[in-house]
Amino acid sequence: MYTQALDSSGAEPGSPASAGEVERERRFQERIDRDEKIEPKDWMPQAYRQTLIRQIAQHAHSEIVGMLPEGNWITRAPTLRRKAVLIAKVQDEGGHGMYLYSAAETLGVSRGELIEQLLAGRAKYSSIFNYPTLTWADIGAIGWLVDGAAIMNQIPLCRCSYGPYARAMVRICKEESFHQRQGYEIMLTLARGTGAQREMAQDALNRWWWPSLMMFGPGDAESVHTAHSMRWKIKRFSNDELRQRFIDLTVPQAQFLDLAIPDPVLRWDEAAQHFITGPIDWSEFQTVLKGHGPCNRERLGARRAAHEAGRWVREAAAAYADKHRDRVGGAERHVQTV
Amino acid sequence: MSAAAGSATPASDEDHFRYVLRLADTSLVLGQRLSEWVGHAPALEEDLALGNIALDLIGEARLLLAHAGRIEGRGREEDQLAFLRDAPEFYNVALAEQPNGDFGATIVRQALLDAWQLELYHSLTASTDERLAEIAAKTLKECRYHWRFSCGWLVRLGDGTAESHARAQEALDALWRFTEELITPDALDVRMASCGIAPPLAVVRGRWETRIGAALGEATLLQPSSEHYPWHGKSGVHTEHLGHLLGEMQHLQRTYPGVTW
Numbered sequence: 244m245y246t247q248a249l250d251s252s253g254a255e256p257g258s259p260a261s262a263g264e265v266e267r268e269r270r271f272q273e274r275i276d277r278d279e280k281i282e283p284k285d286w287m288p289q290a291y292r293q294t295l296i297r298q299i300a301q302h303a304h305s306e307i308v309g310m311l312p313e314g315n316w317i318t319r320a321p322t323l324r325r326k327a328v329l330i331a332k333v334q335d336e337g338g339h340g341m342y343l344y345s346a347a348e349t350l351g352v353s354r355g356e357l358i359e360q361l362l363a364g365r366a367k368y369s370s371i372f373n374y375p376t377l378t379w380a381d382i383g384a385i386g387w388l389v390d391g392a393a394i395m396n397q398i399p400l401c402r403c404s405y406g407p408y409a410r411a412m413v414r415i416c417k418e419e420s421f422h423q424r425q426g427y428e429i430m431l432t433l434a435r436g437t438g439a440q441r442e443m444a445q446d447a448l449n450r451w452w453w454p455s456l457m458m459f460g461p462g463d464a465e466s467v468h469t470a471h472s473m474r475w476k477i478k479r480f481s482n483d484e485l486r487q488r489f490i491d492l493t494v495p496q497a498q499f500l501d502l503a504i505p506d507p508v509l510r511w512d513e514a515a516q517h518f519i520t521g522p523i524d525w526s527e528f529q530t531v532l533k534g535h536g537p538c539n540r541e542r543l544g545a546r547r548a549a550h551e552a553g554r555w556v557r558e559a560a561a562a563y564a565d566k567h568r569d570r571v572g573g574a575e576r577h578v579q580t581v
Numbered sequence: 582m583s584a585a586a587g588s589a590t591p592a593s594d595e596d597h598f599r600y601v602l603r604l605a606d607t608s609l610v611l612g613q614r615l616s617e618w619v620g621h622a623p624a625l626e627e628d629l630a631l632g633n634i635a636l637d638l639i640g641e642a643r644l645l646l647a648h649a650g651r652i653e654g655r656g657r658e659e660d661q662l663a664f665l666r667d668a669p670e671f672y673n674v675a676l677a678e679q680p681n682g683d684f685g686a687t688i689v690r691q692a693l694l695d696a697w698q699l700e701l702y703h704s705l706t707a708s709t710d711e712r713l714a715e716i717a718a719k720t721l722k723e724c725r726y727h728w729r730f731s732c733g734w735l736v737r738l739g740d741g742t743a744e745s746h747a748r749a750q751e752a753l754d755a756l757w758r759f760t761e762e763l764i765t766p767d768a769l770d771v772r773m774a775s776c777g778i779a780p781p782l783a784v785v786r787g788r789w790e791t792r793i794g795a796a797l798g799e800a801t802l803l804q805p806s807s808e809h810y811p812w813h814g815k816s817g818v819h820t821e822h823l824g825h826l827l828g829e830m831q832h833l834q835r836t837y838p839g840v841t842w
């Protein structure tokens with residue numbers, strides 16, 4: 244996944260137009276309060292729809308863009324087993340993108356439109372994927388930390404009020420936890436390996452730790468939409484709560500690897516029963532979010548290049564389907580749906 | 582099946598090893614090529630399909646490499662065989678190592694090889710090498726799915742727009758010269774057929790030509806002439822592309838010798 248609570252733009256709940264509207268919203272909220280699932284054909288406030296479209300689209304784009312940094316190591320995976328596992332993992336992420344685009348389509352926006360927004364630079368995706376994968380250990384670190392943070396964000400979404408999104412998340416979460424374990428296993432192998440492998444693992448942790456914490460989005464004080472999203476049960480825990488859970492779970496895992504978390508002031512607070520980290524550099528987060536991260540250009544560039552290079556192929560498929568529409572059972576017997 | 586010849590002469594382990602490596606290396610190198618597409622295909626569905634085919638091919642290669650290693654009997658396992666041989670010791674057919682090019686070139690390469698693997702593995706299910714016959718039975722199912730995909734796209738590209746037709750024809754013209762190697766037996770193919778481990782390549786040739794001929798017809802593509810330079814990838818004489826592919830694939834194993842990943 245990689246939902247990142249971006250919470251920085253989009254529709255605000257508007258003022259209801261009429262008494263009838265007020266009544267409908269009241270009944271809608273009652274359904275949500277009773278933990279009923281909202282389904283595509285049900286009435287929903289425009290702002291609820293827009294918030295969901297924005298969030299699901301960001302999530303879908305993150306899955307697709309997220310294929311790139313890990314895909315970068317497929318051809319260089321160190322063993323055939325690792326290569327096969329990595330291909331399957333990246334495929335899973337593509338599959339997640341597909342379910343999520345389908346979930347967004349139930350809200351009345353097509354995959355094509357959403358992809359146009361991404362390629363035009365008008366849509367967001369998780370900023371973690373704008374960091375480079377420089378060594379094989381980065382593949383371990385991404386599975387461990389990035390999929391790990393994604394799970395933390397997504398488990399609550401399995402109970403999200405919007406049915407199609409919640410159901411997509413159930414399926415996705417199962418695969419993400421598999422990815423997380425595979426990533427950790429790569430880290431463990433490196434951490435128990437040669438000196439060079441340990442260094443590689445430590446370096447990857449150094450580079451991915453802080454960006455992973457940023458995946459949960461800005462601190463609660465700065466987070467714009469949390470209140471509405473909470474009331475609608477699109478979001479069930481605040482960014483800071485989820486981040487803290489991730490930290491508390493992950494620090495002992497790093498200790499087990501005997502790797503150092505790159506935070507000189509990290510400490511266990513006995514009273515609070517939490518690990519307390521040093522301050523997160525939110526200026527870095529904003530820089531990456533605005534498009535100036537290490538690989539923003541490369542990631543969007545790669546998506547655009549694939550889209551452009553594929554145009555003639557998509558046109559050919561459409562032309563072929565047109566020509567043979569009347570002749571199904573002829574040539575089309577070979578052809579799978581585009 | 583014709584592979585099980587009546588008067589079988591036993592194969593030398595060296596021949597047997599080399600022959601299984603030919604099969605393994607063709608799947609491995611083609612899988613490696615296809616995996617380059619992951620994240621970059623024309624649409625999400627094609628991205629997933631190309632990745633799935635790459636996964637199948639790498640899975641086949643792993644089984645075959647492990648089998649080759651056992652035949653060789655020197656304790657080499659799949660990763661030593663995949664990552665620690667240089668290009669002249671790879672025996673894949675040269676078509677498999679050709680660069681992806683555009684989606685059309687990838688589809689043409691894939692269809693030519695899928696049709697060949699489909700017919701070859703169909704025959705290999707009757708191999709006198711029982712382990713190879715088992716692997717062939719599993720592989721055959723995958724080959725059918727791969728061919729459905731590549732043939733489906735070959736037809737759509739060939740009979741799609743003027744641009745897609747031109748691109749597919751151009752790719753076919755460029756790659757056709759590598760097909761002779763698939764269907765022309767060399768001395769090792771002949772020895773393998775005589776002991777029943779492999780089918781006579783003439784059988785595969787006939788079926789491959791029929792299958793490809795029909796697909797090209799449906800795709801409205803012209804079969805190029807058969808004048809060619811004889812490539813011998815399966816004897817270890819490759820195009821310039823294989824060395825680069827291996828350089829990338831083997832980079833970690835070569836840089837950090839002997840470690841566990």
Ligand SMILES: [Fe+2]
Nearest residue numbers: 244306336339
């Ligand atoms: Fe995912």
Ligand SMILES: [Fe+2]
Nearest residue numbers: 244390419422
């Ligand atoms: Fe994942």
